[in-house]
Amino acid sequence: MGRPPSVDRAEIEGLYRSYGALVRRRARSILNDDREAEDALQEVFVRVIKSVADFRRQSQPSTWLYRITTNLCLNRVRDARRRRARLASVGDSAKAIPPTATGPAETAATVHNLLAQLPQDLAEIAVYYFVDEMDQAEIARLLGVSRRTIGYRLERFVAQARQLLAEAGVAPPGGLGVPKTEGESG
Amino acid sequence: MTEPPTDPPNDIALPGAPARRRLGPGCASDLTLDQLATGELSVAERAATLGHIGLCAACGQAHNRLQESRATFASTANLAALAADALSRAQATTSQRRWLFGWAPRLALPVGLSAAAVVMALALLMPSSGVAPPDTRTKGGFSLSTYVKHPDQESAGTLHLGEPLHPGDRLQFRYNGSDAGFLTVVAVDGAGQISIYFPPGETAQKIQPGRDLPLPSAVELDGTLGREIIVAVRCAAPIAVSDVVAAARRAQSLAGNNGRPAPDIGPLGLPCVEARQEITKIAQPKTR
Numbered sequence: 485m486g487r488p489p490s491v492d493r494a495e496i497e498g499l500y501r502s503y504g505a506l507v508r509r510r511a512r513s514i515l516n517d518d519r520e521a522e523d524a525l526q527e528v529f530v531r532v533i534k535s536v537a538d539f540r541r542q543s544q545p546s547t548w549l550y551r552i553t554t555n556l557c558l559n560r561v562r563d564a565r566r567r568r569a570r571l572a573s574v575g576d577s578a579k580a581i582p583p584t585a586t587g588p589a590e591t592a593a594t595v596h597n598l599l600a601q602l603p604q605d606l607a608e609i610a611v612y613y614f615v616d617e618m619d620q621a622e623i624a625r626l627l628g629v630s631r632r633t634i635g636y637r638l639e640r641f642v643a644q645a646r647q648l649l650a651e652a653g654v655a656p657p658g659g660l661g662v663p664k665t666e667g668e669s670g
Numbered sequence: 671m672t673e674p675p676t677d678p679p680n681d682i683a684l685p686g687a688p689a690r691r692r693l694g695p696g697c698a699s700d701l702t703l704d705q706l707a708t709g710e711l712s713v714a715e716r717a718a719t720l721g722h723i724g725l726c727a728a729c730g731q732a733h734n735r736l737q738e739s740r741a742t743f744a745s746t747a748n749l750a751a752l753a754a755d756a757l758s759r760a761q762a763t764t765s766q767r768r769w770l771f772g773w774a775p776r777l778a779l780p781v782g783l784s785a786a787a788v789v790m791a792l793a794l795l796m797p798s799s800g801v802a803p804p805d806t807r808t809k810g811g812f813s814l815s816t817y818v819k820h821p822d823q824e825s826a827g828t829l830h831l832g833e834p835l836h837p838g839d840r841l842q843f844r845y846n847g848s849d850a851g852f853l854t855v856v857a858v859d860g861a862g863q864i865s866i867y868f869p870p871g872e873t874a875q876k877i878q879p880g881r882d883l884p885l886p887s888a889v890e891l892d893g894t895l896g897r898e899i900i901v902a903v904r905c906a907a908p909i910a911v912s913d914v915v916a917a918a919r920r921a922q923s924l925a926g927n928n929g930r931p932a933p934d935i936g937p938l939g940l941p942c943v944e945a946r947q948e949i950t951k952i953a954q955p956k957t958r
Contacts, residue, residue: 493754500753526916527912530759533760546704546710563873612701616701618699622699
C-alpha cells in the first residue's frame, strides 16, 4: 500500500492517552451522539497522523486540537442536516431535531440544531463560548481576531438563533438577550 | 455590515441553553482546564488556575468533571486498537493519494500538447471492443462496468468475468444507472485493508444518470494478492467518504465476528444503494 506516516503506533498511543479524552468529549458535546463522537475522534487522529510534523511543532497542542475538532464536527453536523433534508425531500422518514429546550437532553438537541443551521464562523465561536466556556478575549486569541469581532459575531449568533426559534414557534426559557450585570474582564 | 461602535457586552445568552458557569474574570474555560491537565500552562498560569479552582465551586466542579472524563477514557478505551485503526485509516488515504499521483505522470505525458491530445490519451484507456463488461447491477440501482489496462498494453479493455488481475494493472470504472446520486467506491483486499478507489476528494462525487459514464480517475492495483471486493455506494445526498469507509470497517468487523475471512463483508448499512464486484489478483507472470 502507500507510504506509512512518519509516526509509530507507540507515539500515537501516547497522543491518545494525553488528548483522546479531550477530543472525544468535545466531539460528543457538538455532535450529541456517542457513535458519531467515536468516529470523529478517529478522524481527528487520522488528521494528526497526516499532519504529524505540524502537530509536533505546536507549543499548545490542545489549542490545535480544539480547532480541528470543532471544525470537523461542525462539518459533520452540517452534512448530517443536508442528508436529513435530502432524505426528507424524497419521502424518507428522517426528521430534523425539533428546536425545543426543556431539559439537558433537549438543550443539547437545541444547540446541535442551531449549530447545523447557522453560518460556520458564527457556529464555531458559539461552540467556544457556550460549550467550552471561553471568554471573548480567549476566543479572540485562539482565532487571531479582535475581541470586538468576537462579541459582534456572538451577538449575530444569538440574534439568528432567536429568529430560528421564533420561526419554529418555540419560546426559549429564561428569556433572551444580553445580560449586563455579569461581567468578564476579557 | 460594520462592527458595533463600542465593545460588545461580554456575556451573551444562548437561547434555550442554561447560563454559563463562569461567574467572574478568574474563572477557567474548559480549554484552560484541559491545558492544566496536559501541562501546557506556564508556571504562573498554572498557579493562578489551581488557586482559583480551590476557591470557585463552579470551576472546581468543572475541573473534576474533566478529570473524571480523562480517567474514564483512559480506563475504558483500547488505546492500542484506536492507534492501530487511526494509522490504518491514514495509510488508506495515503495509498489513495499514491494511486492518483501514480496515474498523473502518465496523463502528464502529453505535457505541452493540446488539450485535445490529452483527451486522446485518455481515450486510449477506453475499451476497444463492444463486449459487455462484467458488472453487478442492483435492483432499482446501478452498476459499474470495469475496464483494465495492463502495464504492457497500449489501451484498456473490458475486464471479463473471472479474468485474473496483477499488481500494476489499472482499473477504470464506468457508471450505469438511471438515477443521479453521490458515488463512492471502496475496496477490501485479501489482507483486510480498506482502500478508497473513488472519488479523490473527501465527499462522495455527484454522478449523473447515464450509461457507460467513465469515472474521472483510475486506480493502480497494489501488490496484495488474492480476492478483493469492490463496493460502490450511491447515496441520494452528499456523504463523507470517511463515513463510507467507517461503514465498511464496521461491516468488516461484523463479518470477522461471524467467522468470515477478509475480504468478505456484508452490507454497509448506509441509507444508500450498493453495487459490488469481486476481482482476483495473482502474481505477475514472467511473460504475459
